[in-house]
Amino acid sequence: MKRVLAADAGQYIGKEILLQGWVHRIRQLGQVSFLLLRDRSGVVQTVVETGGWDIPDDITNEAVIAIRGEVGEDKRAPGGIEVRVKEREALSVISPSLEVSPIEINKKIDLLKTNLETVLAFRPLSLRNPDIRAIFKVQAEIIWAFREFLLKEGFTEIQTPKIVATGTEGGSQLFPVQYFERQAYLAQSPQFYKQIMVGSGFERVFEVGHAYRAEEHNTARHLNEYVSLDLEMGFIESEQDVMRMETGLLKFVFEHLRSTCEAELRLYKAEIPSFKEIPQITLAEAKEILKSQYKKDLGGAKDLDPEGERLICRHISKETGEELVYITAYPTEKRPFYTMPCSDNPELTKSFDLLYKGEEITTGGQRIHEYDRLLKNMKNFGLRADDFEFYLQTFKQGMPPHGGLAIGAERITKQLLNLSNIREASLFPRDRTRISP
RNA sequence: GGGGCGGUAAUUCAGUUGAUAGAAUGCCGGACUGUCGAUCCGGAUGUCGCGGGUUUGAGUCCCGUCCGCCCCGCCA
Numbered sequence: 348m349k350r351v352l353a354a355d356a357g358q359y360i361g362k363e364i365l366l367q368g369w370v371h372r373i374r375q376l377g378q379v380s381f382l383l384l385r386d387r388s389g390v391v392q393t394v395v396e397t398g399g400w401d402i403p404d405d406i407t408n409e410a411v412i413a414i415r416g417e418v419g420e421d422k423r424a425p426g427g428i429e430v431r432v433k434e435r436e437a438l439s440v441i442s443p444s445l446e447v448s449p450i451e452i453n454k455k456i457d458l459l460k461t462n463l464e465t466v467l468a469f470r471p472l473s474l475r476n477p478d479i480r481a482i483f484k485v486q487a488e489i490i491w492a493f494r495e496f497l498l499k500e501g502f503t504e505i506q507t508p509k510i511v512a513t514g515t516e517g518g519s520q521l522f523p524v525q526y527f528e529r530q531a532y533l534a535q536s537p538q539f540y541k542q543i544m545v546g547s548g549f550e551r552v553f554e555v556g557h558a559y560r561a562e563e564h565n566t567a568r569h570l571n572e573y574v575s576l577d578l579e580m581g582f583i584e585s586e587q588d589v590m591r592m593e594t595g596l597l598k599f600v601f602e603h604l605r606s607t608c609e610a611e612l613r614l615y616k617a618e619i620p621s622f623k624e625i626p627q628i629t630l631a632e633a634k635e636i637l638k639s640q641y642k643k644d645l646g647g648a649k650d651l652d653p654e655g656e657r658l659i660c661r662h663i664s665k666e667t668g669e670e671l672v673y674i675t676a677y678p679t680e681k682r683p684f685y686t687m688p689c690s691d692n693p694e695l696t697k698s699f700d701l702l703y704k705g706e707e708i709t710t711g712g713q714r715i716h717e718y719d720r721l722l723k724n725m726k727n728f729g730l731r732a733d734d735f736e737f738y739l740q741t742f743k744q745g746m747p748p749h750g751g752l753a754i755g756a757e758r759i760t761k762q763l764l765n766l767s768n769i770r771e772a773s774l775f776p777r778d779r780t781r782i783s784p
Numbered sequence: 785g786g787g788g789c790g791g792u793a794a795u796u797c798a799g800u801u802g803a804u805a806g807a808a809u810g811c812c813g814g815a816c817u818g819u820c821g822a823u824c825c826g827g828a829u830g831u832c833g834c835g836g837g838u839u840u841g842a843g844u845c846c847c848g849u850c851c852g853c854c855c856c857g858c859c860a
Binding site: 372374375376377378379380381383392394396421423424425443446447448449450451454455458459460461462463464465520536558560562563564565566567568569570573574575576650652653700706707708709710753754755756757758759769780 | 785794795796797808809810811812815816817818819820821822823852853854855856857858859860
């Protein structure tokens with residue numbers, strides 16, 4: 348008999364079907380017993396009445412079972428559908444000598460009173476909770492839509508090495524790796540490789556891959572290993588082309604979620620932003636707003652602090668109703684050496700950040716494509732050209748004007764679903780103290 | 785790197801001036817023919833992080849130690 352998924356049971360009313368899954372919850376009353384069965388599609392109620400099968404001792408929560416029964420309609424059943432049990436078979440029972448799960452797998456998320464620390468310590472079990480798992484359904488759809496949109500825009504997906512000989516940007520600390528007799532590092536960004544691939548003739552490339560930062564941060568928005576949604580594109584006129592691409596990309600991603608993750612979004616009270624254009628302000632303007640509207644003087648700071656990011660988003664939301672805002676024209680000093688300076692002001696760069704509900708989810712910009720200028724800038728930043736010989740090859744041989752960006756996958760998931768900690772948006776987060784599970 | 789806080793049942797927590805270790809949820813048993821956070825009745829479960837000290841008596845006070853969490857900076 349072919350297996351039917353819990354969510355599809357309603358299509359088989361009056362017919363006998365085979366269900367397979369985990370025991371989600373058992374409710375035994377005097378003469379009627381309910382067993383909620385969970386599989387990858389959801390939960391369906393199965394029922395046994397007087398004279399039928401009594402639930403045996405070895406059928407406990409989280410046992411894996413197969414149930415054969417007839418699908419019936421009943422207004423009293425959740426969703427109006429239930430399966431009247433004819434036969435069941437235990438595929439995997441749980442020894443009574445084992446401890447019960449520290450995580451309540453069948454609890455709704457708003458009733459689950461468990462610290463994040465415990466949820467993560469028991470990740471293999473907490474991921475069984477459908478509400479917790481919903482986060483990763485949403486994340487998977489975000490990444491699917493990222494791919495789909497870019498493929499349609501003529502991008503090619505690439506995979507670049509995560510074991511590298513040199514750091515790319517400075518600033519961020521690198522994780523050292525012993526690579527046989529040499530010292531290597533985990534890649535903090537695919538930046539150089541993306542640019543090389545633009546120059547290689549692909550023109551437009553993207554990558555979904557891990558990035559590693561050995562910074563000793565320990566916050567609700569940082570991971571030491573995160574999934575970076577990267578893209579890089581050639582033949583642009585300015586960073587505005589990159590921002591236009593991201594605006595189109597995000598529209599597509601959000602619309603995709605609206606149609607594929609309705610239940611998951613409702614669960615987390617997540618509102619899909621709908622926008623025509625994403626407003627833009629320069630960093631200088633943002634600082635001016637903070638000073639005049641919120642009496643927050645950042646002085647000579649080269650970036651917004653987290654509070655500043657929150658306030659700017661609040662301000663933009665009040666003025667325009669938008670939850671997203673591009674911050675542009677960051678100082679040269681604050682950006683990596685490959686960032687294109689503004690033509691009218693070499694102190695500023697053609698780069699941007701994207702803030703979403705008070706937190707940065709993207710950094711991007713136009714890159715320097717002229718060899719001489721890049722070399723000069725490298726020296727200004729105290730970097731040795733010899734260390735980047737493979738990178739510079741590209742620029743010696745004709746490189747189109749280009750730019751790109753990176754979106755933090757866990758960051759955008761967190762912001763969309765209103766999660767309070769980025770670790771919730773990572774299956775197995777790597778942070779300052781956690782390398783297991 | 786800087787600052788703050790905590791460790792008591794499987795989980796989330798309470799524990800007063802130092803005097804028999806508590807609640808809720810979960811778990812186990814019983815009752816109930818429609819549950820859906822079921823309800824009702826009963827039950828089991830503790831190295832109070834660890835080590836030392838003060839005291840007739842320490843979860844509580846003192847010293848040491850280990851572990852963890854949160855906030856800030858940095859960034860995606």
